[in-house]
Amino acid sequence: MNWIKTQFQKELWSPYAAGVLLGIVGVLAVWISDNLLGASGAFENLAGIIGKAIAPAQFNIMYFNFIMPAAITWGVILLIGIFLGGLLGALTSRTWKLSLNSDPQWRRIFGPQVWKRWVIAFLGAIVLQYGAGIAGGCTSGLAISGGMLLAPAAFLFIAGMFASGILTTLLVYRKNY
């Protein structure tokens, strides 16, 4: 019992240990719920709901009616769970705090301005979500969930993700790489 408590209070686990936990979650999702752990699709569901409220005519298309239905899907609930789980992790290790830009590495490379972090994060997230939409999933929904079913799509995605991730970081960091 004490051991479990110590593990909960640890700030960082070995990535291997955390990976085993995620692997088990991946199996359980398929086994008991017949679903894959997708996160990016849920944002499209939510975007569909907002879109239908603002501009129903434009959003009354096949994509938001059938492919990524504008509804509270299994994935949306999963997304809420992911947020709560992350919160639980931070609370149990007592590292939870509200901050606008807490990453020291970011500040070292880009400077101390908070707005810069937010603008780049916002634009980067658009790029990220767009890429996930084209590929048919994100790191969790395609790379991990597809990979565990040995789907070729997952491995193509992982290859592309790392190739451009390395290149982009190289361009952004330049001499600090």
Added chain:
Amino acid sequence: MTDYILALILGILFGFSLNKAGLTRYSKIVNVFRFTDMSVLKFMMTALIVSMTGLYTLRGLGLLAFPRVPETYIVGNLVGGLIFGMGMALTGY
């Protein structure tokens, strides 16, 4: 309804594992692309190996059927991955 409760529980475990692996931080995500911290790969590949083994074993025992496997569109998956990686390196999410 049970399905939604399951989704919530699985999501909590998912988020918890991400947090404990440190992948909720900008530096952990970006540093895998700089080869200075391989946590992302260690985490992803361990998860893949565990779930792969689990799923194929359970299917071999006839205890589960695979869900719809993500379709392969070579160009789509690859180009999507390339765009996604760019966003990932910029945001660190």
